[in-house]
Amino acid sequence: MAVTIKDVAKKAGVSPSTVSRVLSNHPRISAETSRKVKSIMDQLGYHPNIMAKSLVSKTTNSICIMLPKSAEELFSNFFFMELIRGIVTQASRLGYDVLISSGANEKEEVEGVSRLLNGRRVDGVILLYSRKDDPVIDFLYEGGHPFVLIGRSEQYPDILSVDNDNVQASYDATKHLISLGHERIGFVSGPPELIVSQDRLKGYLDALHDSGLESRAEWIVEGDFLQDSGYRAMSFFMNLPDRPTAIVLIDDVVSFGVLRGLHELGYSVPNDLCLVSFNNIPLSELSTPPLSSIDIGIYNLGYTASQVLIQAIKNSDDSSYRKRHIIPHRLMIRESSMYNMPKQK
Structure with missing residues:
Protein backbone atom coordinates (compact mmCIF):
# COMPACT_ATOMS: atom_id res chain seq x y z
CA MET A 1 0.00 0.00 0.00
CA ALA A 2 1.33 3.46 -0.98
CA VAL A 3 2.65 5.76 1.73
CA THR A 4 0.55 8.92 2.12
CA ILE A 5 1.10 12.40 3.51
CA LYS A 6 -0.86 11.35 6.63
CA ASP A 7 1.59 8.48 7.22
CA VAL A 8 4.53 10.88 7.00
CA ALA A 9 2.80 13.43 9.27
CA LYS A 10 2.02 10.80 11.93
CA LYS A 11 5.57 9.45 11.95
CA ALA A 12 7.09 12.95 12.09
CA GLY A 13 4.64 14.20 14.74
CA VAL A 14 3.38 17.07 12.63
CA SER A 15 0.17 17.89 10.78
CA PRO A 16 -0.45 16.87 7.14
CA SER A 17 -0.55 20.57 6.21
CA THR A 18 2.99 20.96 7.58
CA VAL A 19 4.16 18.11 5.35
CA SER A 20 2.50 19.84 2.36
CA ARG A 21 4.31 23.07 3.20
CA VAL A 22 7.64 21.22 3.38
CA LEU A 23 6.97 19.80 -0.09
CA SER A 24 6.28 23.27 -1.47
CA ASN A 25 9.33 24.82 0.30
CA HIS A 26 7.11 27.19 2.27
CA PRO A 27 9.23 29.97 3.86
CA ARG A 28 7.45 29.71 7.23
CA ILE A 29 8.66 26.13 7.76
CA SER A 30 11.87 26.02 9.81
CA ALA A 31 14.96 24.31 8.46
CA GLU A 32 14.88 21.83 11.36
CA THR A 33 11.26 20.80 10.66
CA SER A 34 11.97 20.55 6.94
CA ARG A 35 14.97 18.26 7.53
CA LYS A 36 12.99 16.09 9.94
CA VAL A 37 10.03 15.65 7.59
CA LYS A 38 12.24 14.94 4.57
CA SER A 39 14.16 12.38 6.59
CA ILE A 40 10.87 10.60 7.45
CA MET A 41 9.88 10.71 3.76
CA ASP A 42 13.12 8.92 2.88
CA GLN A 43 12.63 6.34 5.62
CA LEU A 44 9.08 5.54 4.53
CA GLY A 45 9.84 5.76 0.80
CA TYR A 46 7.26 8.49 0.25
CA HIS A 47 7.04 10.08 -3.21
CA PRO A 48 4.72 13.06 -3.72
CA ASN A 49 1.97 12.81 -6.33
CA ILE A 50 3.29 15.23 -8.92
CA MET A 51 0.00 15.43 -10.82
CA ALA A 52 -1.96 16.26 -7.68
CA LYS A 53 0.66 18.78 -6.63
CA SER A 54 0.52 20.49 -10.03
CA LEU A 55 -3.25 20.85 -9.77
CA VAL A 56 -2.81 22.77 -6.52
CA SER A 57 0.20 24.89 -7.54
CA LYS A 58 -0.92 25.26 -11.18
CA THR A 59 2.64 24.41 -12.27
CA THR A 60 4.22 21.16 -13.43
CA ASN A 61 7.91 21.92 -12.81
CA ASP A 165 25.81 37.04 -33.37
CA ASN A 166 25.94 34.73 -36.36
CA VAL A 167 26.46 37.53 -38.86
CA GLN A 168 29.58 38.73 -37.02
CA ALA A 169 30.83 35.17 -36.43
CA SER A 170 30.66 34.35 -40.14
CA TYR A 171 32.22 37.72 -40.96
CA ASP A 172 35.15 36.87 -38.64
CA ALA A 173 35.61 33.42 -40.21
CA THR A 174 35.66 34.86 -43.73
CA LYS A 175 37.99 37.72 -42.76
CA HIS A 176 40.43 35.18 -41.31
CA LEU A 177 40.66 33.45 -44.71
CA ILE A 178 41.02 36.81 -46.46
CA SER A 179 43.90 37.68 -44.11
CA LEU A 180 45.70 34.58 -45.43
CA GLY A 181 45.52 35.99 -48.96
CA HIS A 182 42.49 34.07 -50.24
CA GLU A 183 40.34 35.90 -52.76
CA ARG A 184 38.20 33.03 -54.08
CA ILE A 185 36.22 31.90 -51.02
CA GLY A 186 33.22 29.57 -51.11
CA PHE A 187 30.42 29.01 -48.62
CA VAL A 188 28.56 25.81 -47.73
CA SER A 189 25.25 26.82 -46.13
CA GLY A 190 22.44 25.05 -44.33
CA PRO A 191 18.73 24.92 -45.25
CA PRO A 192 17.75 28.38 -46.56
CA GLU A 193 14.59 28.60 -44.41
CA LEU A 194 16.68 28.59 -41.22
CA ILE A 195 17.61 32.02 -39.84
CA VAL A 196 21.08 30.79 -38.84
CA SER A 197 21.79 29.90 -42.50
CA GLN A 198 20.69 33.35 -43.62
CA ASP A 199 22.72 35.16 -40.95
CA ARG A 200 25.93 33.24 -41.61
CA LEU A 201 25.56 33.73 -45.36
CA LYS A 202 25.13 37.47 -44.77
CA GLY A 203 28.30 37.64 -42.65
CA TYR A 204 30.25 35.85 -45.39
CA LEU A 205 28.95 38.18 -48.11
CA ASP A 206 29.56 41.30 -45.98
CA ALA A 207 33.19 40.29 -45.40
CA LEU A 208 33.78 39.78 -49.13
CA HIS A 209 32.12 43.09 -49.95
CA ASP A 210 34.06 45.04 -47.32
CA SER A 211 37.32 43.57 -48.66
CA GLY A 212 36.48 44.40 -52.27
CA LEU A 213 36.28 40.73 -53.25
CA GLU A 214 33.94 39.05 -55.69
CA SER A 215 31.09 36.80 -54.61
CA ARG A 216 29.78 34.26 -57.09
CA ALA A 217 26.55 32.27 -56.98
CA GLU A 218 28.39 29.06 -57.94
CA TRP A 219 30.62 29.42 -54.88
CA ILE A 220 27.60 29.14 -52.54
CA VAL A 221 26.09 25.69 -51.96
CA GLU A 222 23.04 24.92 -49.78
CA GLY A 223 22.54 21.67 -47.91
CA ASP A 224 21.73 20.12 -44.54
CA PHE A 225 23.74 19.83 -41.33
CA LEU A 226 25.01 16.43 -42.41
CA GLN A 227 28.28 14.94 -43.65
CA ASP A 228 26.71 14.09 -47.00
CA SER A 229 26.07 17.79 -47.67
CA GLY A 230 29.78 18.52 -47.35
CA TYR A 231 30.69 15.50 -49.47
CA ARG A 232 28.37 16.58 -52.29
CA ALA A 233 29.56 20.18 -52.08
CA MET A 234 33.15 19.07 -52.61
CA SER A 235 32.31 17.14 -55.75
CA PHE A 236 30.70 20.32 -57.08
CA PHE A 237 33.39 22.80 -56.00
CA MET A 238 36.40 20.82 -57.18
CA ASN A 239 34.91 20.41 -60.66
CA LEU A 240 34.46 24.14 -61.19
CA PRO A 241 36.85 25.64 -63.78
CA ASP A 242 37.55 28.50 -61.35
CA ARG A 243 37.22 26.81 -57.98
CA PRO A 244 37.55 28.45 -54.54
CA THR A 245 40.84 28.22 -52.65
CA ALA A 246 39.10 28.40 -49.28
CA ILE A 247 35.64 27.63 -47.89
CA VAL A 248 33.53 28.71 -44.91
CA LEU A 249 31.25 25.89 -43.76
CA ILE A 250 28.05 26.19 -41.73
CA ASP A 251 28.84 23.29 -39.38
CA ASP A 252 31.73 21.03 -38.31
CA VAL A 253 29.83 17.87 -39.27
CA VAL A 254 29.49 19.22 -42.81
CA SER A 255 33.26 19.81 -42.78
CA PHE A 256 33.89 16.13 -42.09
CA GLY A 257 32.09 15.32 -45.34
CA VAL A 258 34.26 17.88 -47.12
CA LEU A 259 37.43 16.29 -45.77
CA ARG A 260 36.24 12.85 -46.89
CA GLY A 261 35.42 14.12 -50.38
CA LEU A 262 38.75 15.92 -50.77
CA HIS A 263 40.67 12.84 -49.65
CA GLU A 264 38.90 10.68 -52.23
CA LEU A 265 39.64 13.24 -54.96
CA GLY A 266 43.33 13.35 -54.02
CA TYR A 267 43.37 16.85 -52.55
CA SER A 268 44.71 17.89 -49.16
CA VAL A 269 43.81 20.49 -46.54
CA PRO A 270 45.17 23.14 -46.18
CA ASN A 271 47.55 22.90 -49.18
CA ASP A 272 44.81 22.66 -51.82
CA LEU A 273 41.92 24.14 -49.87
CA CYS A 274 41.62 25.99 -46.54
CA LEU A 275 38.58 25.42 -44.32
CA VAL A 276 36.87 27.25 -41.47
CA SER A 277 33.64 25.92 -39.96
CA PHE A 278 31.27 26.45 -37.03
CA ASN A 279 30.50 24.96 -33.60
CA ASN A 280 33.95 23.72 -32.49
CA ILE A 281 32.68 20.31 -31.42
CA PRO A 282 35.34 18.08 -29.76
CA LEU A 283 35.84 16.02 -32.93
CA SER A 284 36.91 19.14 -34.86
CA GLU A 285 40.17 19.20 -32.94
CA LEU A 286 40.71 15.47 -33.55
CA SER A 287 40.04 15.45 -37.31
CA THR A 288 42.80 15.16 -39.91
CA PRO A 289 43.82 17.91 -40.16
CA PRO A 290 42.39 19.64 -37.05
CA LEU A 291 39.65 22.06 -38.11
CA SER A 292 39.62 25.79 -37.59
CA SER A 293 36.18 26.46 -36.17
CA ILE A 294 34.04 29.17 -34.59
CA ASP A 295 33.31 28.22 -30.98
CA ILE A 296 29.72 29.37 -30.36
CA GLY A 297 29.43 28.12 -26.76
CA ASN A 315 8.13 35.53 -12.79
CA SER A 316 5.61 35.87 -15.59
CA ASP A 317 4.95 39.53 -14.76
CA ASP A 318 8.63 40.50 -14.52
CA SER A 319 9.79 42.32 -17.65
CA SER A 320 13.14 43.43 -16.20
CA TYR A 321 15.22 40.66 -17.73
CA ARG A 322 16.66 40.92 -21.22
CA LYS A 323 14.60 39.61 -24.10
CA ARG A 324 17.62 38.61 -26.20
CA HIS A 325 20.70 36.93 -24.79
CA ILE A 326 23.82 36.80 -26.98
CA ILE A 327 26.44 34.12 -26.26
CA PRO A 328 29.92 35.29 -27.37
CA HIS A 329 31.88 33.41 -30.03
CA ARG A 330 35.58 32.98 -30.75
CA LEU A 331 37.61 31.68 -33.68
CA MET A 332 39.73 28.63 -32.92
CA ILE A 333 42.52 28.61 -35.52
CA ARG A 334 43.94 25.18 -36.34
CA GLU A 335 45.76 23.46 -39.19
CA SER A 336 42.89 23.56 -41.72
CA SER A 337 43.44 27.31 -42.20
CA MET A 338 47.14 27.81 -41.63
CA TYR A 339 48.22 28.07 -45.26
CA ASN A 340 48.93 31.50 -46.74
CA MET A 341 48.08 31.94 -50.42
CA PRO A 342 51.17 32.79 -52.50
CA LYS A 343 51.20 36.37 -53.75
CA GLN A 344 49.79 36.75 -57.27
CA LYS A 345 52.33 38.08 -59.75
Missing part, protein backbone atom coordinates in the same frame (compact mmCIF):
# COMPACT_ATOMS: atom_id res chain seq x y z
CA SER A 62 8.55 20.53 -16.28
CA ILE A 63 9.66 22.12 -19.54
CA CYS A 64 9.58 20.84 -23.12
CA ILE A 65 12.39 20.74 -25.68
CA MET A 66 11.05 21.00 -29.23
CA LEU A 67 13.32 19.01 -31.54
CA PRO A 68 13.91 19.76 -35.22
CA LYS A 69 12.04 17.58 -37.71
CA SER A 70 15.02 15.58 -38.96
CA ALA A 71 15.93 12.83 -36.49
CA GLU A 72 18.90 11.90 -38.69
CA GLU A 73 20.28 15.40 -38.34
CA LEU A 74 19.62 15.47 -34.60
CA PHE A 75 21.32 12.24 -33.65
CA SER A 76 24.27 12.55 -36.03
CA ASN A 77 25.21 16.08 -34.98
CA PHE A 78 27.01 16.69 -31.69
CA PHE A 79 25.62 20.26 -31.65
CA PHE A 80 22.14 19.13 -30.59
CA MET A 81 23.41 16.67 -28.00
CA GLU A 82 25.56 19.35 -26.33
CA LEU A 83 22.71 21.85 -26.51
CA ILE A 84 20.35 19.43 -24.77
CA ARG A 85 23.01 18.66 -22.16
CA GLY A 86 23.16 22.36 -21.24
CA ILE A 87 19.36 22.61 -21.06
CA VAL A 88 18.94 19.52 -18.88
CA THR A 89 21.80 20.43 -16.53
CA GLN A 90 20.36 23.83 -15.63
CA ALA A 91 16.75 22.62 -15.53
CA SER A 92 17.72 19.85 -13.10
CA ARG A 93 19.56 22.33 -10.86
CA LEU A 94 16.42 24.48 -10.72
CA GLY A 95 14.19 21.49 -9.92
CA TYR A 96 12.61 21.05 -13.34
CA ASP A 97 12.13 17.91 -15.41
CA VAL A 98 12.53 17.94 -19.20
CA LEU A 99 10.18 16.40 -21.78
CA ILE A 100 11.01 16.10 -25.47
CA SER A 101 8.59 16.68 -28.34
CA SER A 102 8.93 16.46 -32.11
CA GLY A 103 6.85 16.02 -35.25
CA ALA A 104 7.22 14.81 -38.81
CA ASN A 105 5.91 18.16 -40.07
CA GLU A 106 4.89 21.59 -38.81
CA LYS A 107 1.27 20.54 -38.18
CA GLU A 108 2.41 17.67 -35.94
CA GLU A 109 4.83 19.96 -34.11
CA VAL A 110 2.05 22.43 -33.24
CA GLU A 111 -0.28 19.61 -32.17
CA GLY A 112 2.41 18.07 -29.94
CA VAL A 113 3.25 21.33 -28.18
CA SER A 114 -0.45 22.15 -27.81
CA ARG A 115 -1.15 18.81 -26.09
CA LEU A 116 1.69 19.32 -23.61
CA LEU A 117 0.81 22.91 -22.72
CA ASN A 118 -2.98 22.71 -22.75
CA GLY A 119 -2.86 19.36 -20.96
CA ARG A 120 -0.81 21.01 -18.17
CA ARG A 121 2.09 18.60 -18.65
CA VAL A 122 4.75 21.32 -19.10
CA ASP A 123 5.08 24.97 -18.09
CA GLY A 124 7.09 26.20 -21.07
CA VAL A 125 8.96 25.31 -24.25
CA ILE A 126 12.49 25.65 -25.65
CA LEU A 127 12.77 25.67 -29.45
CA LEU A 128 16.13 24.36 -30.70
CA TYR A 129 15.91 26.09 -34.08
CA SER A 130 14.71 29.31 -35.71
CA ARG A 131 13.08 29.37 -39.13
CA LYS A 132 11.01 31.77 -41.19
CA ASP A 133 7.22 31.83 -40.80
CA ASP A 134 7.24 29.21 -38.05
CA PRO A 135 3.71 28.12 -37.02
CA VAL A 136 5.03 26.75 -33.70
CA ILE A 137 6.25 30.23 -32.73
CA ASP A 138 2.90 31.68 -33.92
CA PHE A 139 1.03 29.27 -31.63
CA LEU A 140 3.25 29.93 -28.60
CA TYR A 141 3.32 33.72 -29.05
CA GLU A 142 -0.37 34.17 -29.73
CA GLY A 143 -1.30 31.86 -26.85
CA GLY A 144 0.89 33.74 -24.39
CA HIS A 145 2.81 30.58 -23.46
CA PRO A 146 6.28 30.88 -21.89
CA PHE A 147 8.92 29.87 -24.43
CA VAL A 148 12.51 30.56 -25.42
CA LEU A 149 13.93 30.41 -28.93
CA ILE A 150 17.52 29.31 -29.47
CA GLY A 151 18.15 31.54 -32.44
CA ARG A 152 16.51 34.69 -33.79
CA SER A 153 12.97 35.38 -34.97
CA GLU A 154 12.23 37.82 -37.78
CA GLN A 155 8.48 37.73 -37.02
CA TYR A 156 8.72 38.44 -33.29
CA PRO A 157 11.94 40.30 -32.38
CA ASP A 158 10.65 40.90 -28.84
CA ILE A 159 10.44 37.24 -27.77
CA LEU A 160 12.83 35.59 -25.32
CA SER A 161 15.76 34.20 -27.27
CA VAL A 162 19.31 32.95 -26.80
CA ASP A 163 21.62 33.23 -29.78
CA ASN A 164 25.04 34.08 -31.14
CA ILE A 298 26.91 25.34 -27.47
CA TYR A 299 26.56 24.23 -23.85
CA ASN A 300 26.06 27.84 -22.72
CA LEU A 301 23.33 28.33 -25.33
CA GLY A 302 21.35 25.46 -23.82
CA TYR A 303 22.15 26.32 -20.20
CA THR A 304 21.10 29.96 -20.66
CA ALA A 305 17.94 29.03 -22.56
CA SER A 306 16.86 26.79 -19.68
CA GLN A 307 17.68 29.47 -17.13
CA VAL A 308 15.76 32.31 -18.81
CA LEU A 309 12.73 30.11 -19.56
CA ILE A 310 12.39 28.99 -15.95
CA GLN A 311 12.88 32.59 -14.81
CA ALA A 312 10.03 33.62 -17.13
CA ILE A 313 7.81 30.81 -15.82
CA LYS A 314 8.39 31.78 -12.18
